[in-house]
Amino acid sequence: MITRPVATIGAAVFVIGAATTLPMPLFTTYAARSGGGAGGLALAFIAYATTLIITAPLLGGLSDRIGRKPCLLAAMALAFLATTALTIAPGLPALAVARTCQGLAIGLVAGGATAWAAELAGGPDAGRVAARVTAFATAGSFAAGGLATLTALWLLGESEPPVTFWIHLAAIALLVPLVARLPDRAPAARVAWLRVPAFPRGTVTTSFGMFAAWSVTGVTLSSVPAALAASGHPRLGPLAICFMILVGTLMQQAVGKLPARRASLIGLPVLVAGAGLVIFGTLHAALLPLLVGGALVGSAAYGFLFVGALASASEAASGEDRARAAAGVFLVAHTGFCVPPLLTGLAVDALGAPTALAGFWVAMVVLSVLLAALLLRRAR
Known part of the structure; x- marks a missing residue:
């Protein structure tokens, strides 16, 4: 059974993941506006993966060391910052900043969010339920983000920022106090940094x-x-x-x-x-x-x-x-x-x-x- 705390963590993971594909239909618009071709777009785009490669050894055990809640809240703040950057200054520089923030956000919740959900779920099937919820939230958010913006652009025209950006920012703002109220485990004293x-x-x-x-x-x-x-x-x-x-x-x-x-x-x-x-x-x-x-x-x-x-x-x-x-x-x-x-x-x-x-x-x-x-x- 999916409890309210597990659903809250799943929703938080969803809005963090949605940040990565929400601006996707506008990538080529940003590249054209900034005078960059396919190479410039690729360079800004891969900032996400580059950030994950560099920081993954450090972020992997961070939730064990400082707690699950601080990591998830920090990831939500980074997702908020990513969408805000593209709302204020849409273009390749903002896309590079956003992709870097998104990479850090995903790195912060990878593993830690599922572990936290399992700890709050309890019961013999806690691990399976938590993994199913967070996996669906992650994969589902990747598909939903781009589709939502595509639909908004089709129905409401090409105005920027699309309404989905504002919805995303509002969703994060609403979820932060719910996540902040969830109980967290005590940080572990002996966890390797790398x-x-x-x-x-x-x-x-x-x-x-x-x-x-x-x-x-x-x-x-x-x-x-x-x-x-x-x-x-x-x-x-x-x-x-x-x-x-x-x-x-x-x-x-x-x-x-x-x-x-x-x-x-x-x-x-x-x-x-x-x-x-x-x-x-x-x-x-x-x-x-x-x-x-x-x-x-x-x-x-x-x-x-x-x-x-x-x-x-x-x-x-x-x-x-x-x-x-x-x-x-x-x-x-x-x-x-x-x-x-x-x-x-x-x-x-x-x-x-x-x-x-x-x-x-x-x-x-x-x-x-x-x-x-x-x-x-x-x-x-």
């Missing part, structure tokens, strides 16, 4: 499946909308992205019990096919390939490959090492979310979208074939 990611034997290949997956999602979130906006279709990219996240969230629930290696082996060809369709749809401004490709990419990135990587890490480690192994997966994944999208964005500016996106797809095909061969060899 939680260094680990890569147990057998997890490197599946982790790099996530590198490929989040490389594709990063390019879909940055270079694809920029290329479509340049060809006169600024809303097609955000629509495909929202569909990608929504389908991926649903698929994650459907494939959750697949064996790790099988999930990764299914995910790699699905990812390659989806990336090909997204790129084809981008270059031809065709909605159907964008939606189908987005659905396939979401299924692979947030479903098969995500489940495969985390299941592999969980099977290869135990106890506290399991958390470090999961951190290793996210370190590799966020590196994929940073480096290939930035290089692709710079290539789009220098060589044009067809050459840059085709080159990116070929690189993903080569990487996916190599990873699949390694997984099959290990299975034999």
Whole structure:
């Protein structure tokens, strides 16, 4: 049963996660306003993942050291600041600030929010209930944020800031006193400041499946909308992205019990096919390939490959090492979310979208074939 405190924490996680995709339909508008191309947009966009990579070893154990409540409240304040920055000064500099705040916010609640919800839920199923609530709040917020702003822009026109920004700020303001009243556990005295990611034997290949997956999602979130906006279709990219996240969230629930290696082996060809369709749809401004490709990419990135990587890490480690192994997966994944999208964005500016996106797809095909061969060899 989901109690009121658990629901409150879930709602807080939802508004924190929503901050990351709420401005997504306006990314290309910010880039055009600031005179930046696909490379500039990618650079501002990946500030989120870069922040997580740098701060994750420090933030991972912070809620154990200082308490769950301060971390969640700080994350809500950072989400509020992110939306406020884009409300006051919409453009690439504000987007970089917002993405940095969002990265810090997600880093503060990763793990700690679920642990707090489990502590407040009580009962034999506390951990399962808490994980289900916070996972749904996180994934659901990523899909809802962009869809809400897209809908607002469609119904109410292109005025800025969209009404969803004000709703988001009001929701955080209303939730802060509710979170502040929740009971918190006493901080632990002996908790390591650093939680260094680990890569147990057998997890490197599946982790790099996530590198490929989040490389594709990063390019879909940055270079694809920029290329479509340049060809006169600024809303097609955000629509495909929202569909990608929504389908991926649903698929994650459907494939959750697949064996790790099988999930990764299914995910790699699905990812390659989806990336090909997204790129084809981008270059031809065709909605159907964008939606189908987005659905396939979401299924692979947030479903098969995500489940495969985390299941592999969980099977290869135990106890506290399991958390470090999961951190290793996210370190590799966020590196994929940073480096290939930035290089692709710079290539789009220098060589044009067809050459840059085709080159990116070929690189993903080569990487996916190599990873699949390694997984099959290990299975034999």
